[in-house]
Amino acid sequence: MTTAVSNPGTSVAAAPPQPAKPTPPSGAAAAAPSGSPDLGRANSLAAKITSECPAAKIEWVKPRRLKVSVPPAALKEVALFVRDSLGFDHISTVSGVDWIAKNMLEVVYFVGSTSQGQEDFVLALSERMARDSPVVSTMIEVWKGAEYHERETHEMFGINFQGHPDQSHLFLPEDWNDLPPLRKDYVSPGR
Amino acid sequence: MTVESEYSPDADRIMAVSLGPQHPGAGHFRIRLWLDGDYVVKALPDAGYVHRGEEKMAEYRNYTQNVPHLERPVILDSSNILFAYSMAVDELMNSKVPPRAQYLRVIMSEINRIISHMYFIAIQGLFLGHTTMITWCMGDRDFWIDLGERIAGARVTFAYIIPGGVRNDIPGFAVEKGLNTCDWFEKRMDEYEKIFFDNPMVHQRSDRVGVLSKEDAIAFGATGTVARASGLALDVRKDEPYSSYSDFEFKTPVLTQGDSWARAYVALLDMRESVKIIRQALKTLPQGPVRLKLGPQPRVPAGEVYSRTEAARGEMSYYIVSDGSPRPYRLKIGVPSGKNLKALPHLLKGVHVADIPVIYWSLNYWPVEADR
Numbered sequence: 264m265t266t267a268v269s270n271p272g273t274s275v276a277a278a279p280p281q282p283a284k285p286t287p288p289s290g291a292a293a294a295a296p297s298g299s300p301d302l303g304r305a306n307s308l309a310a311k312i313t314s315e316c317p318a319a320k321i322e323w324v325k326p327r328r329l330k331v332s333v334p335p336a337a338l339k340e341v342a343l344f345v346r347d348s349l350g351f352d353h354i355s356t357v358s359g360v361d362w363i364a365k366n367m368l369e370v371v372y373f374v375g376s377t378s379q380g381q382e383d384f385v386l387a388l389s390e391r392m393a394r395d396s397p398v399v400s401t402m403i404e405v406w407k408g409a410e411y412h413e414r415e416t417h418e419m420f421g422i423n424f425q426g427h428p429d430q431s432h433l434f435l436p437e438d439w440n441d442l443p444p445l446r447k448d449y450v451s452p453g454r
Numbered sequence: 455m456t457v458e459s460e461y462s463p464d465a466d467r468i469m470a471v472s473l474g475p476q477h478p479g480a481g482h483f484r485i486r487l488w489l490d491g492d493y494v495v496k497a498l499p500d501a502g503y504v505h506r507g508e509e510k511m512a513e514y515r516n517y518t519q520n521v522p523h524l525e526r527p528v529i530l531d532s533s534n535i536l537f538a539y540s541m542a543v544d545e546l547m548n549s550k551v552p553p554r555a556q557y558l559r560v561i562m563s564e565i566n567r568i569i570s571h572m573y574f575i576a577i578q579g580l581f582l583g584h585t586t587m588i589t590w591c592m593g594d595r596d597f598w599i600d601l602g603e604r605i606a607g608a609r610v611t612f613a614y615i616i617p618g619g620v621r622n623d624i625p626g627f628a629v630e631k632g633l634n635t636c637d638w639f640e641k642r643m644d645e646y647e648k649i650f651f652d653n654p655m656v657h658q659r660s661d662r663v664g665v666l667s668k669e670d671a672i673a674f675g676a677t678g679t680v681a682r683a684s685g686l687a688l689d690v691r692k693d694e695p696y697s698s699y700s701d702f703e704f705k706t707p708v709l710t711q712g713d714s715w716a717r718a719y720v721a722l723l724d725m726r727e728s729v730k731i732i733r734q735a736l737k738t739l740p741q742g743p744v745r746l747k748l749g750p751q752p753r754v755p756a757g758e759v760y761s762r763t764e765a766a767r768g769e770m771s772y773y774i775v776s777d778g779s780p781r782p783y784r785l786k787i788g789v790p791s792g793k794n795l796k797a798l799p800h801l802l803k804g805v806h807v808a809d810i811p812v813i814y815w816s817l818n819y820w821p822v823e824a825d826r
Contacts, residue, residue, distance in 0.1 A: 415792075454514060
């Protein structure tokens with residue numbers, strides 16, 4: 264019933280060299296499957312979003328990935344559009360980025376989909392705001408699951424999500440009174 | 455939230471209680487409960503007791519130095535959290551990982567899935583008062599840890615999957631040991647089904663307890679075992695077959711009950727598929743190098759990447775922003791425990807106090823992973 268520890272001397276017949284499998288073009292990743300890692304789908308999604316919201320700017324397009332930056336005022340409208348019309352209903356995560364050299368903060372919503380045939384696609388919607396007055400509106404009405412991700416982004420980057428029900432500290436101590444720690448001007452102790 | 459609001463104005467009836475952070479089950483994690491007699495009126499999770507600032511730490515280290523500390527948030531599932539990281543760095547560097555390394559990455563991440571799921575169903579047994587389950591599973595889990603140790607040289611924190619491939623090749627005897635372990639483990643899983651999952655006591659304690667509907671699973675962004683127990687067929691290995699997953703035959707187990715029993719059982723079904731994958735991969739392991747030479751300080755071009763893998767608990771994702779310097783400008787770890795946390799207060803509302811442990815643990819929530 265237990266596994267016998269095999270004798271290290273016994274060598275296992277080496278598997279014969281595999282017939283060269285069509286290895287996916289790398290980069291886009293090690294991850295790309297035998298399917299078509301082309302940009303067609305990402306480009307057509309990008310076109311739909313920009314025609315719905317002309318202010319949206321395509322940041323990058325990759326196989327199965329698309330990042331669109333939207334002015335904060337228009338984000339909710341775009342978010343509702345991608346959820347209801349394009350099927351991006353499954354929030355994956357929310358990230359902040361501190362662009363200290365440009366004096367900007369960025370929030371990125373990563374949204375996946377549960378609709379048939381689109382589960383492999385991840386859409387990133389981002390908004391940028393001035394670093395000294397980082398106020399945006401919450402996306403909880405669009406994706407309920409954004410609540411804790413936004414709360415984390417609030418405490419780590421000091422971004423204020425208007426309409427968020429509870430922006431108290433989730434990971435930081437209650438009495439934390441230093442800079443938000445993931446901002447670039449916060450220096451970890453001992454560094 | 456202020457101290458006052460911990461107590462309801464209807465103080466005679468509603469009692470505020472802290473479950474944790476010292477509770478043996480809710481370790482390093484607190485659930486704030488408002489109770490009306492034996493019923494939970496409201497529950498709020500309080501995370502952060504084991505927050506270590508992994509994301510900030512990553513900004514001070516180069517892409518190679520980041521390998522060992524990034525697996526610390528989830529040492530139960532150390533290969534899968536590094537798998538997503540390595541894929542992200544490979545994509546940024548545009549490196550072509552050799553096929554043998556792709557197979558070894560899959561083997562190791564499936565071994566880690568079993569190690570993690572065994573821990574999960576063991577503790578689920580403990581919370582239901584089923585002592586046999588925890589003793590058997592914890593004992594059997596060690597054979598998988600042993601196998602991982604034979605391959606990677608370390609116990610538990612394998613640090614095996616690294617950017618550019620895997621750290622070392624698999625020794626020949628480990629292939630045979632792996633195949634033996636698979637054969638033995640399939641028989642053991644039949645026994646788990648008999649003593650635990652078909653057990654009337656387990657059914658009574660966990661059937662229809664903490665039911666998460668499919669709609670809620672989508673809205674909350676639930677992933678992994680939690681999503682698949684609620685009828686949501688999400689599995690990154692199938693949806694976006696990364697690495698060499700497209701070479702293997704396996705299924706994505708999906709249950710529709712959405713209750714605590716289904717969330718535990720789907721982990722057992724997952725392990726059956728993992729065994730199939732490990733066996734196929736060990737038998738058809740291609741020859742060749744297992745690692746690209748990246749040097750101690752890899753040069754990573756500027757760019758952004760979002761990579762994801764199916765870890766034991768669900769979708770593990772990395773968002774890395776590189777500015778072309780040796781260290782990541784921003785590294786965000788999207789952990790499955792964090793994605794499933796939103797379901798906890800929803801599921802605890804209105805349940806008996808005695809059902810809290812089984813619901814909490816059935817979410818496969820790992821506080822260290824959620825806190826990072």
